[in-house]
Amino acid sequence: MPSSPAHPSAIRWAAAAGAILALAGCSATAPVAQTQSPVATPAQPSVTLAQPSVTLAQPSTTSSRTPTATATSKPSPTKTSTAPPTDRRTAAQRNRPFTVKGIPVVSKKHPINASYRRSSVTSPYGLTQETQLALTRMIVAARAKGVRLLVRSGYRSYSLQAQILSSKIREYGSETLARRYNAAPGRSEHQTGLAVDLWDGVTWGVGVRATKAGKWLWANAWRYGFILRYPNGKEKITGYAFEPWHYRYIGTKAAKAFGANSNLTLEEYLGIA
Numbered sequence: 001m002p003s004s005p006a007h008p009s010a011i012r013w014a015a016a017a018g019a020i021l022a023l024a025g026c027s028a029t030a031p032v033a034q035t036q037s038p039v040a041t042p043a044q045p046s047v048t049l050a051q052p053s054v055t056l057a058q059p060s061t062t063s064s065r066t067p068t069a070t071a072t073s074k075p076s077p078t079k080t081s082t083a084p085p086t087d088r089r090t091a092a093q094r095n096r097p098f099t100v101k102g103i104p105v106v107s108k109k110h111p112i113n114a115s116y117r118r119s120s121v122t123s124p125y126g127l128t129q130e131t132q133l134a135l136t137r138m139i140v141a142a143r144a145k146g147v148r149l150l151v152r153s154g155y156r157s158y159s160l161q162a163q164i165l166s167s168k169i170r171e172y173g174s175e176t177l178a179r180r181y182n183a184a185p186g187r188s189e190h191q192t193g194l195a196v197d198l199w200d201g202v203t204w205g206v207g208v209r210a211t212k213a214g215k216w217l218w219a220n221a222w223r224y225g226f227i228l229r230y231p232n233g234k235e236k237i238t239g240y241a242f243e244p245w246h247y248r249y250i251g252t253k254a255a256k257a258f259g260a261n262s263n264l265t266l267e268e269y270l271g272i273a
Ligand SMILES: [Zn+2]
Pocket: 153, 190, 195, 196, 197, 245, 246, 247
């Protein structure tokens, strides 16, 4: 339970995160989301035009990130099957993420630089198109089960991440503690547009785990291609403390290997733990 001592900090984080979101212009995120139904419905229209055609193809096929799917069937004729993949990118090459089996990995060990640009950006959360589509499906499905899911944070830029970390270090008075929950720039999945922080609009912090939203997500997010990215007790592997709110999109086929209520990490799944 390495995360328990930091619980209170998560709460402080929440308060500050709200402020930061406002700074970042992500402020629309939380307030807009508060209204629940507007979350998925009105937010989509702007993007909808481009998406419908793709939507149909993706849920089952996971076309754009298909290599993901191949992970299970292990198509790569490379040596990948035995030797663990190694991140050989130079600093200059970090404008692209370290990718294993078609799945981009951004972490403390595998950073991206400020030149990294995500593709197919959508609004209002800055997620990639595929991630946003999956998120919308998930939010709608949750709502049908009486579960309210709100987006607390989607895309965050390199510079915003830098601001967040330095303000957290000041706030906690401990750089070590701040870094357990807050990524340094280039080391946050939020910069990829593939990750999203979700909650019920009421309970934030580690308490998310016990909420209806948190429970539903842990049991069902995989169906929509999302995984709990920082499971409890896996800090040594992921580099981050337990975050029951942080979900990472990896595509439905890969997420199937995780399944319901899984504590498997992406690193373990990809053989890079
Ligand atoms: Zn997050």
